Amino acid sequence: MIINNIKVRNFRCIHNAELEFNKNLNIVVGNNGQGKTSLLESIYLLAFTKSHKTNFEREVIMTGCDFTKVNAAVDFSETKKDYSIVLTKKTKKTKINDIEQKKLSEYIGKINVIMFSPEDLRIIKGDPNIKRKFIDLELGQTSPIYIFNLLMYKKILKQRNELLKKIQKNEIDDYILLDVITEQLSQYASKIVAEREIFIETVNSIINSIHRSLTKDLEKIRIEYKKTYKDDLFEELKNKYKYDILVGSTSMGPHRDDLVIYLNDEDISIYGSQGQQRTAVLSIKLSLIEFVKSKINEYPVLLLDDVFSELDSTRLESLIEYIKRNIQTFITTTDISFINDELREKANFYYVEKGNIR
Amino acid sequence: MKYPRAITELIECFSKYPGIGPKTAERLSLYTVNKIKKEEIDKFTKALIDTKDTLFHCPICGNITDTDPCYICNDKNRDTESLLVVEEAKDVIIIEKMKKYDGKYHVLNGVISPINGVGPEDINLRSLLERLQDKRIKELILGLNASIEGEATSMYIKRLLKNSDIKVTKLAHGLPVGGDLQYADEITLLRALEGRREI
Ligand SMILES: Nc1ncnc2c1ncn2[C@@H]1O[C@H](COP(=O)(O)OP(=O)(O)O)[C@@H](O)[C@H]1O
Ligand SMILES: [Mg+2]
Ligand SMILES: [Zn+2]
Numbered sequence: 001m002i003i004n005n006i007k008v009r010n011f012r013c014i015h016n017a018e019l020e021f022n023k024n025l026n027i028v029v030g031n032n033g034q035g036k037t038s039l040l041e042s043i044y045l046l047a048f049t050k051s052h053k054t055n056f057e058r059e060v061i062m063t064g065c066d067f068t069k070v071n072a073a074v075d076f077s078e079t080k081k082d083y084s085i086v087l088t089k090k091t092k093k094t095k096i097n098d099i100e101q102k103k104l105s106e107y108i109g110k111i112n113v114i115m116f117s118p119e120d121l122r123i124i125k126g127d128p129n130i131k132r133k134f135i136d137l138e139l140g141q142t143s144p145i146y147i148f149n150l151l152m153y154k155k156i157l158k159q160r161n162e163l164l165k166k167i168q169k170n171e172i173d174d175y176i177l178l179d180v181i182t183e184q185l186s187q188y189a190s191k192i193v194a195e196r197e198i199f200i201e202t203v204n205s206i207i208n209s210i211h212r213s214l215t216k217d218l219e220k221i222r223i224e225y226k227k228t229y230k231d232d233l234f235e236e237l238k239n240k241y242k243y244d245i246l247v248g249s250t251s252m253g254p255h256r257d258d259l260v261i262y263l264n265d266e267d268i269s270i271y272g273s274q275g276q277q278r279t280a281v282l283s284i285k286l287s288l289i290e291f292v293k294s295k296i297n298e299y300p301v302l303l304l305d306d307v308f309s310e311l312d313s314t315r316l317e318s319l320i321e322y323i324k325r326n327i328q329t330f331i332t333t334t335d336i337s338f339i340n341d342e343l344r345e346k347a348n349f350y351y352v353e354k355g356n357i358r
Numbered sequence: 359m360k361y362p363r364a365i366t367e368l369i370e371c372f373s374k375y376p377g378i379g380p381k382t383a384e385r386l387s388l389y390t391v392n393k394i395k396k397e398e399i400d401k402f403t404k405a406l407i408d409t410k411d412t413l414f415h416c417p418i419c420g421n422i423t424d425t426d427p428c429y430i431c432n433d434k435n436r437d438t439e440s441l442l443v444v445e446e447a448k449d450v451i452i453i454e455k456m457k458k459y460d461g462k463y464h465v466l467n468g469v470i471s472p473i474n475g476v477g478p479e480d481i482n483l484r485s486l487l488e489r490l491q492d493k494r495i496k497e498l499i500l501g502l503n504a505s506i507e508g509e510a511t512s513m514y515i516k517r518l519l520k521n522s523d524i525k526v527t528k529l530a531h532g533l534p535v536g537g538d539l540q541y542a543d544e545i546t547l548l549r550a551l552e553g554r555r556e557i
Binding site (some may be wrong): 103105106144145148152155156158159160162163166172174176177179180181183184 | 470471472473477478506507509510513514517518543544545548
């Protein structure tokens with residue numbers, strides 16, 4: 001898919017930008033703190049309705065403004081569509097072709113984006129909840145049913161935890177209800193976990209050859225989904241009622257599961273060097289491009305934030321090999337000397353200064 | 359500057375309704391003052407008072423009624439073999455409009471939701487169990503919403519009837535009629551697929 005043009009209003013330091021994009025390569029140049037990342041973040045927001053930098057989307061609204069708006073025309077192999085998102089401090093409205101999309105699961109995943117940014121090291125080193133968010137986002141972008149099941153699961157989880165607290169405080173004493181809500185939770189859990197496991201399996205089947213070529217055959221990478229329970233969540237939770245009531249929360253399930261990445265069979269978050277970790281992130285992201293392609297038969301848009309400061313030259317070369325395919329790519333950089341002539345020729349350049357882009 | 363007491367009180371009254379914020383309440387109140395005639399107001403007040411003076415929940419089915427029992431429970435021509443369980447009175451009206459169901463109803467007046475402080479004791483379940491002692495009832499149809507609370511309530515009822523001979527069925531959630539498959543969202547499609555049956 002190709003983002004043809006974009007309009008950005010009141011987004012962080014970008015007051016007003018209207019840009020036409022190149023269908024191959026778009027290079028965003030400027031000094032630090034001028035708004036390069038913000039431009040990529042606005043594309044990310046349009047795709048996911050979320051920011052890759054903050055959990056509080058309203059932070060992206062320009063200080064002193066009531067709203068931010070991003071809209072874009074996107075070309076797919078068979079159609080074209082207009083997308084827009086408007087955020088105020090309290091609301092989030094999305095539209096496709098001017099028709100409001102009430103359900104998030106119906107909007108997210110229509111524009112597919114893979115972002116590579118300095119924050120991504122968290123996929124490797126971060127808390128389990130950051131890793132789960134990563135799976136949810138990347139998987140969600142090709143599966144509205146996954147997003148739906150996840151939303152349902154979270155609602156049931158809240159109900160169950162509330163019930164546990166009420167039983168703890170002797171406000172209610174109904175173990176049939178606890179059974180029922182536990183069973184309901186387990187039903188959605190098994191759908192979520194099954195989809196996550198297939199996702200990880202698929203990524204594993206793609207990632208190895210990518211990673212081997214990035215590391216000249218030296219490293220073997222494998223991602224493992226780590227469940228907090230064995231196989232029958234319902235039965236296992238039933239055996240832990242006492243504990244769950246005591247702590248007032250649900251001790252097992254997809255909301256507690258984790259992801260471990262192994263490099264030559266060692267946990268990379270413990271044994272991997274900074275460079276190895278960065279390479280692993282790159283391999284994961286490149287595999288995701290192929291994953292999305294395999295799911296929707298179309299390449300996602302690639303957003304590369306500050307990659308030149310993150311990667312060494314051999315890895316950059318492999319990345320550039322990727323960019324040469326017909327994948328629309330956005331790169332931010334402070335220094336254009338990194339970009340070779342071949343790439344320059346097919347690129348559009350955008351210069352960013354204090355939020356102004358030309 | 360302040361409104362006279364009658365207006366501030368009216369604003370306060372309107373604000374009690376769900377979905378009505380202070381601004382709308384203010385607008386409705388001023389509209390009442392400026393535009394609505396005295397006779398209309400008298401009708402309005404009487405209707406409001408009547409909701410409390412004449413209406414109650416049917417002691418048999420829980421539906422809102424002004425007769426004891428309600429006209430549906432009182433209807434001798436209705437099929438006594440099936441009972442359709444719904445969340446609220448509104449659902450009875452919708453199904454009755456269809457004129458295809460001639461069994462009786464049971465209105466729960468709520469769904470189980472620990473977060474909202476609603477447990478099984480707080481909805482109209484006990485009287486359902488009492489009704490089901492009636493051996494003529496063969497089928498209990500669950501017609502609750504597809505929300506997680508509706509789903510949990512259905513599962514709870516099913517569990518309570520685990521050892522009874524009553525057949526428990528659930529309304530299928532499916533595709534909207536006249537809707538092309540390609541326009542149905544994927545979740546609706548999935549639910550329709552899960553609720554498919556042999557033809
Ligand atoms: N909500 C906001 N309103 C106005 N300015 C903001 C807001 N959030 C961040 N900024 C400013 O916008 C700039 C963000 O720049 P960024 O896009 O990260 O720059 P770059 O990637 O070019 O280094 C920073 O100078 C920051 O102070
Ligand atoms: Mg930046
Ligand atoms: Zn009745």
